[in-house]
Amino acid sequence: MTPPDYEYLRKVLKDLSGLDLAADKQYLIESRLLPLARKSGMADIGDLVQKMKGGSSVLINQVVEAMTTNETFFFRDKVPFDHLRDTIVPELLRARAARKSIRIWCAAGSTGQEPYSIAMCLKEMEAALAGWRVEILATDLSQEVLEKSKAGIYSQFEVQRGLPIQLLVKYFKQMGELWQINPELRAMVQHRQLNLLHDFSQLGVFDIIFCRNVLIYFDQDSKSRIFARLAKAIEPDGFLVLGAAETVVGLTDVFKPFSDRRGLYRPNAAPTAPARLLSAGAAAPRLAAIAGL
């Protein structure tokens, strides 16, 4: 891949998805885009860039999707789902006792493993939640992964990463080599395409937002702006769940860590003036680099 081709791809990805690639991530581009180029009958990344410059919006979308699609598996990292069961839901059962409803947003729902893990977790608590209305909204930048999520069909490999065998037997139906999550669980999850760089105020306000392993793709300013908008989309006593390698520290003070619960944050009742954000952001660690992007 020539340096100009790499710079072109970096700029397109930054402009369209917020993905912030460092100067030395050629291998990441090649590992994700070469299969796409070959599938579309092109020899290499150079051909792919030519075609993109020719204005093929379908291809440009495919490139963005290929670069931003995230590895995901059921109950990824375990801990967030323990928090959900042991901390978040018990607290909301008290705080929402009058309204008896919980709204949950998976802001990077990907192929469905995370929203369905949440659905299974809540289903396992159904005695406590009897009579409650639970809404799970899964959004993602990529329409393609949302379609897979809606179908809820997974390979034998996918159902063996993170999903306890008891839950596989309980909530999935076997279809030859594939496994489909059952209709009751599928009905618990709504799907919608969404780019986090764009306005999402129309989604309303949530009690819980899972926003895991997606902000690592954004530059510091975008992250700070997204946190500010997430704070408006969450109840003052709601919960934000970030990925294991992510933090708000140095990026925003609209959220604060929940003590002793790794990855769990709550809206900060009294943030200081927003002017502090920019200077703090500049000194913040590069999460993307830490995460290997």
Next chain:
Amino acid sequence: MKTCLVVDDSSVVRKIARRILEEMQFEITEAEDGEQALEACKRALPDAVLLDWNMPVMDGYEFLGHLRRMPGGDTPKVVFCTTENGIDHIARALEAGANEYIMKPFDKDIVAAKFMEVGLVQLTSPASI
């Protein structure tokens, strides 16, 4: 060091499983069928058993029944690892006291995930994406 008994009539599978599990810091013993596995368990109960289903002499399902009736035989974590991938087989195995179930083909990630599931290994570094 935790111990794992690898039970499979295929020497190739035993070798692959041994390599994966040794990397996960397990001390490995091997058995070629359920009867050999039972003998090994009578000598010393392992922390974990990675168990094939279809084997000559005594199959994995029958072995599991014997193991669970042995004194202390309820303590080892038993993870099936088999080409019997039907949900009916999985359900039978769980009823007979299996802790987890791996459907072949398997790889290192699956073994690690399943062993973590039953508490045999700790959660690994969370920082990867």
